[in-house]
Amino acid sequence: MQAVILCGGLGTRLKELTKETPKPMLPVAGKPLLQHTIEHLKRHGITKVTLCAGYKAEVVKEFFSGDFGIPVEVIAEDTPLGTAGALKNVQNLDDTFLLLYGDVFIDVNITALVENHEKHSPLATILTGPSTHPWDSDLIEAKENIITKFVHGLDVPRENIGNKSVYVLNKNILTYTPEGKADLITDVFPKAVEKETLRIYHTDEFVRDMGTPERFAIVEQYLKNKAEDKAPGPITCVFLDRDGVLNKHVGYVDKLEQLEILSGVPEAIQLFHEHNIQTIVITNQPVLARGMCTEQTLQKIHEKLKKETGVETIHYCPHHPETQWGEGVKELRRGCDCRKPRPGLIYRAKEKHNLQLKNCVMIGDTERDVQAGKNAGIRTIAIGTDKNGADALYPNLLEAAKSITQ
Numbered sequence: 001m002q003a004v005i006l007c008g009g010l011g012t013r014l015k016e017l018t019k020e021t022p023k024p025m026l027p028v029a030g031k032p033l034l035q036h037t038i039e040h041l042k043r044h045g046i047t048k049v050t051l052c053a054g055y056k057a058e059v060v061k062e063f064f065s066g067d068f069g070i071p072v073e074v075i076a077e078d079t080p081l082g083t084a085g086a087l088k089n090v091q092n093l094d095d096t097f098l099l100l101y102g103d104v105f106i107d108v109n110i111t112a113l114v115e116n117h118e119k120h121s122p123l124a125t126i127l128t129g130p131s132t133h134p135w136d137s138d139l140i141e142a143k144e145n146i147i148t149k150f151v152h153g154l155d156v157p158r159e160n161i162g163n164k165s166v167y168v169l170n171k172n173i174l175t176y177t178p179e180g181k182a183d184l185i186t187d188v189f190p191k192a193v194e195k196e197t198l199r200i201y202h203t204d205e206f207v208r209d210m211g212t213p214e215r216f217a218i219v220e221q222y223l224k225n226k227a228e229d230k231a232p233g234p235i236t237c238v239f240l241d242r243d244g245v246l247n248k249h250v251g252y253v254d255k256l257e258q259l260e261i262l263s264g265v266p267e268a269i270q271l272f273h274e275h276n277i278q279t280i281v282i283t284n285q286p287v288l289a290r291g292m293c294t295e296q297t298l299q300k301i302h303e304k305l306k307k308e309t310g311v312e313t314i315h316y317c318p319h320h321p322e323t324q325w326g327e328g329v330k331e332l333r334r335g336c337d338c339r340k341p342r343p344g345l346i347y348r349a350k351e352k353h354n355l356q357l358k359n360c361v362m363i364g365d366t367e368r369d370v371q372a373g374k375n376a377g378i379r380t381i382a383i384g385t386d387k388n389g390a391d392a393l394y395p396n397l398l399e400a401a402k403s404i405t406q
């Protein structure tokens, strides 16, 4: 399959950095962002790459005149054509192709995305995921994965389905593209969705728009952790989800008496400690953002949790991004990098306790937990009956502890 990558953006938020170098060519962990992307696509069976370059196209052309083990064609735009206009400018487009942006870092299972597209063969399959800043992002409304509307922002209660700017498209999308400068999101998709089937492929995998210098730092850390994990060692620390792993899942726990420790949990924690394995709880606590419970009450709940299970440390995310329209505590109602499936709490624990992530494992009962572990590049264990893509599945924490410590 062909991949088209749009590289025309000016990178205005990066200022001096992009004076000489277009944004997709800025280095991340020692090589251009675009090279990371092309290598990733090659690993997922993409057979040729077309780069639509605009600003500083000659820099892109020069770099990719080398051998990257996959044909790379560079098309230079004389005048900015917009995302859809650039696409129309590509002469040799395959019937179905992948479309990405050169300034977005992806660690997505492209194979699965393409398979999903081929299974349903809509006009477009759009990769979506929760947005960290939904109130000023391009969002999508969908019913059973079929897109009903393209919207912006979260000013009214709606699901946080963010457009991650990775598409599998049928060439017929071009029939909805007007002449001249045109944008996919504002000019093309809203028209196409009235007549055709467009689908979402919703995932929590790692996608970062590299708009600001901080984003570069996050991606570099992500790559570093992944590289460290290449040779996993014996487990020295377990990250434990709270609800459904340590205590009974009863929806939101906002009162002390709702905390009911699951059977076998104290024994499991003891087993970990006997084998010098640290225990760190990593938990989303949107009860704080929602104003259902104070920090003080949560502290009490966690003191009880420590006392009754023996766990050593608890890190929690107090935020929630989907409470923009009023409820709860204003300063906590926002996106963040610590709410699972984001890996922020794992990174925080790593720094604070000086851990080596290759010796850690994330244990949880939901896909969100497994994905948080994967997003941090570490091993994962699922608890319960659903493996959720984890490396291993155990019915409860004690069985997992026995297996890890045997």
Ligand SMILES: [Mg+2]
Binding pocket: 241, 242, 243, 244, 245, 364, 365, 366
């Ligand atoms: Mg849970």
Ligand SMILES: [Zn+2]
Binding pocket: 317, 318, 319, 335, 336, 337, 338, 339
């Ligand atoms: Zn958070």
